Amino acid sequence: MTASATPTDAAQPTEIDNASVRDASAITLRNLHKRFSGDAIALDGVDLEIRAGEFFTLLGPSGCGKTTLLRLLAGLEAPNEGSLTIGGKDVTETPPHLRSVNTVFQSYALFPHLSVHDNIAFGLRMKGIPAAERERRVQEIADFIKLGSLLERRVNQLSGGQRQRIALARALVCEPDVLLLDEPLSALDAGLRTQLQVELQRTQKRLGMTFVFVTHDQDEAMVMSDRIAVLDSGIIQQVGPPHEVYERPINAFVARFMGHVNLFDIQGIHDVTVTTALGELAMEAPLQPGKHGGVMLIRQEVIELGPTVSEGYNGLDGVVKERHYRGSRIEYRLEVNGQPLMATASNLGQRLYAVGDRIKVSIHPEDVVRIEA
Ligand SMILES: Nc1ncnc2c1ncn2[C@@H]1O[C@H](COP(=O)(O)OP(=O)(O)OP(=O)(O)O)[C@@H](O)[C@H]1O
Ligand SMILES: [Mg+2]
Incomplete structure (x- = not known):
């Protein structure tokens, strides 16, 4: 392996x-x-x-x-x-x-003095694709990258984003x-x-x-x-x-x-109970033998907030320290046992909490994950 x-x-x-x-x-x-x-x-x-x-x-x-x-x-x-x-x-x-293999490079590597059309057609020309077929494919790919109207422009007259799309088209067109x-x-x-x-x-x-x-x-x-x-x-x-x-x-x-911020050093594990600075939390299953220490991960979006602890969940006491409005969701920075804990709630039919609110934090044992440090 x-x-x-x-x-x-x-x-x-x-x-x-x-x-x-x-x-x-x-x-x-x-x-x-x-x-x-x-x-x-x-x-x-x-x-x-x-x-x-x-x-x-x-x-x-x-x-x-x-x-x-x-x-x-x-x-x-x-x-x-x-x-x-x-x-x-x-x-x-x-x-x-x-x-x-074809490559779209980080730096666009286009021919600056050639038109958009000729840049895209270059590879097809090298491969000896007949003119009519070449034109059809260039047009098709130019529409795909939404630059159909700029085909006659020289590349050095385009913005960075437009150049990037041409580099993409030039590679895609050769299939x-x-x-x-x-x-x-x-x-x-x-x-x-x-x-x-x-x-x-x-x-x-x-x-x-x-x-x-x-x-x-x-x-x-x-x-x-x-x-x-x-x-x-x-x-x-x-x-x-x-x-x-x-x-x-x-x-x-x-x-x-991958964007996870709720990571806590594991201080001890006994059977299905893991101890970190957050306190003691139950996990779903006991650890495989030979696995000690490491880090506990709790994803932001699995944390439930409310007036009471949900049935079958780990319950912690938290205080809202910050609230960030993100449109479709709300992010809270909580404090639990003196530790920062980030939680994300959907902005749909959920109660909005204010800075200073005291709430119950519910975390399902399945969502308490041990990973390597
Ligand atoms: N030609 C080179 N000569 C010496 N060192 C190089 C050369 N090319 C890359 N490196 C080094 O190799 C490492 C990997 O570089 P690489 O360009 O593959 O990174 P990358 O993941 O693509 O980064 P970025 O996201 O910034 O583009 C870096 O430390 C870089 O400085
Ligand atoms: Mg790179």
Whole structure:
């Protein structure tokens, strides 16, 4: 078993319901190491299986090695150690132009003096696609990225967000087996970004391509991906479908990166009772033997607030310290036993609490989760 194939990874095959999935696009990475001159270790023994037709996302903070991993897949960097196969073929030594892979780079890498149209058509021209077919595909993809009206503009007369969309179009239009995307939506405003997230995912499924998508935005990763790999300092921490990485992070790094803030050092565990600075809480099941210490995670949205403790729940006394209005939901910063505890309530038929209110905090034993520190 590889380091990346965590127990959570093995459990759930991704559902890919597309008959046109291209078998040539499965990717295997084995023990990949990449060091740069100096001491920089960009990748430190990466093992990964990316399935054909999968929307696979590399998620991690700045400098964790995401771009380096994409560049290795594209053949723009060679690993110091390890191997990679695409479609079952070892391509570790294969030059970039002989890999059935296209890349949308973090820097757009467009031809500034060419028009939008010619930038998008470039790859099709190289592949010798006949003019009529080429025009049809350019038009189709330009509509997709909502830049149909700008086809004759030169790229150096466009905004950053518009350039980013052209870089995306230029790669998509060639319909490669594997598309590598390095933060392709980062320069877009929230509305367009949300729209393209959905459409990009739809296109990927329709064409049956394999996408390896890079982002440092966990919401974007969760909304788009079949599976996510969370990277830290060149090491894969966890691989799994979004709900699993979010609800069952394997360690505190992944939990924090997925946006969880209620983490407490475990002071002791006896049977199903876990002690932290919050107090004693019941868990659902006793720990597996050999698991001691670690960190307790309570997700914000599982915490119930009210005048009484819910039946069968852990009950704690809390005081509202801050209230943040977020439209569809309300976030509360509570104080429980002198500790800060964040809780999110839906803004629908819920009582609104005010700063200073004393309330009962209910947490179901199933939602008291122990993870590695
Ligand atoms: N050509 C290079 N020479 C030396 N070090 C490099 C080179 N390219 C990347 N690195 C280093 O390797 C590490 C990983 O860089 P990489 O670009 O893969 O990060 P990233 O996850 O894509 O970050 P970001 O989210 O900021 O784009 C960093 O510490 C970086 O400084
Ligand atoms: Mg990068």
